[in-house]
Amino acid sequence: MKLDLKIQPLSSWITAKKQPLLIAGPCSAETEEQLVATAHLLAKTGRVTALRAGIWKPRTRPGEFEGIGSIGLEWLKRAKAETGLPTAVEVATGKHVEEALKAGVDIFWVGARSTVNPFTVQEIADALKGVDIPVMVKNPVNPDLSLWIGALERINNAGITKLAAIHRGFSSFEKTAFRNEPMWDLAINLKTHAPDLPIINDPSHISGNRELIPYVSQKALDLDMQGLMIESHIDPSVAWTDAKQQLTPAALDDLVGRLTLRQPETASSEVKDKLAELRNQIDKLDDLVIQKLAERMQIVEKIGQYKKDNGITILQVNRWDEILQKRTQYGKALKLEADFTEKLLELIHSESIRKQTEIMNQSQAPVQEKLTHA
Template sequence: METLKMKDWGLGLGEQVVIAGPCSVETEQQIDSLCESFKGKSEINMFRGGVWKPRTRPGNFEGLGEEALPLLQKAKESLGIPICIEVANTAHVEAALKHDIDVLWIGARTTVNPFSVQEIADSLKGVDIPVMVKNPINPDMALWMGAIERLHAVGIRKLAAIHRGFADPYDKIYRNKPNWNLAMQLKLELPNIEIINDPSHIGGKASMIKDISQRALNFGMDGLMIETHPNPKEAWSDAKQQITPNELLSMLKEISFREKIDMETEIPANLKELRESVDHIDQKLIDLLSDRFHLIDQIGAYKKVHKLSVYQGARWQSVLADRIALGVKKDMSEKFMKSLLVAIHDESVKRQEKQIASKDATAKIL
């Protein structure tokens, strides 16, 4: 959609956005305690609080509902900063607007359902309010972009994305695997959109928040949304991934918000020279890959003539082990080498299959 290239995006909070507050609004005492800790702290730009909590299974705490909204109004008056909450349907939107909530976000479980997103979008038609969209649970770029497009189509212009990671049952490190490349792909598709990182949901553990936050900022993300609780061990939901206000403020002093530079006018001379060298090497890499794949085409043609299978397991395992070892000797990680080789091998298989399916494969054998 061409209209999504517009520059009227963003929350208007500056380049170092920090959104903090509890996973769930629980009690007046909890909110008062957080406000006391955050009062006068310019590092905190927005206060978040879970009102309706869509739990995976019933029986867990599902939020105070509309009862929590007056407590958030009180926090807004105390701190003098915007308040944001998650909404999942029209009733939530109406309650949020009635209680003067400043910013809404659509959660991962809602983003996966275009019907629900459209319902929310329709209920916001004609309303000038910022909306943030979390990535869907599964790594589906179309759903993420589709949710943003639906909101844009009804006139919502103050839009941002929240990167909270993606479900991966095989990943043992993260609660939700970051898949940084997908967040960066969204930025390529929508260059002017702000992306807020949610390290609490990505890590699932308080101990991981700092490192994930720094990496998000290294990737050029525009801010952080961090779950904060006065006593995380006693939290009514997601206790393991929340930190105290003091821990948050201390962490913000230790991490580094990266300066962004204009690609056309602000690149320092030394950096420009290094980038030009990288561009030159990239060109050579592409030329070498092109040469390699032309050889693969010939191998595919040979296999067709001699009725050989495309996949040769012993050969592939030998190449994989040898190239990984060579890469490690050249200061590249084993994980990177394996990912690179698997991508090249997948493309090689596809090209050989194409050769076998063609009618003139024999002509391509040297």
């Protein structure tokens, strides 16, 4: 289902000096000297589209540095005046919105901890009514596409048409190389629902360490995201927050210079014809896959009926283990990743269980009716 969002094209409200569009700056504004010096170095690269800095920092636990506060807005004004870079800050309350507007901040973003709370998002949206300013909405901390969409809709309903999403990854109990799991499929799903919505990637928060930022940045661009938000500090080793995921302006310049930019489509008729031919092959194979899955489910229903008639339980653990092991090995032989094969089999198995359960439950209704009328 397509979302009914009224959105202005990204190019109408922010202009990249170079590609890709790049929003960069320190995780936190710490001192006036630190912020302004970092801004000058970022501007010198000629790559930065806008300067970001955390003014109010919602932290997981009290006692940690929670941002320098409103005084940092004056530092941003100075950095903008001296470098010409537009400024961007996170707002988490209606009061933040009012103060940032008075300070002349150019772009707002709603953070992941705010997006997860509809009350907070609505407060921000109410404060934005009647204002013409770009607003970017980060995905919620937890992997909930509806919350992300709901936050975008609330901001859009307030009259904000210069709207974008920021993909910063999701919290997960599983320990992986990432600070926040990318879960690229959720960002792709959002793009499917809102094709015209710009999506900016935040590789700093996904990575959690600077070593992974190049990989995440390149993948984001390969998935046709419209830009990057990367944290950059004049000296990350002494940063007050998220030191491991910040880059020096020089390192950021080098990183962006090594990224490969690809076009979503090409004007070459020869390439388009070849893509159309290959896509046609995929369409035929997809139809065949769905047909075979439907045939498989018909057999599953027969098995379910047989189990019901003979008093056999639905789940047969040994049989499932056999399927999982054999099919995964077969998939490996055909150059399929084991993780992909397992997830596909689990999805098919889940639907098989659902269908057989449905058949079992159908057998109980008549029995209950006989007992009622006995």
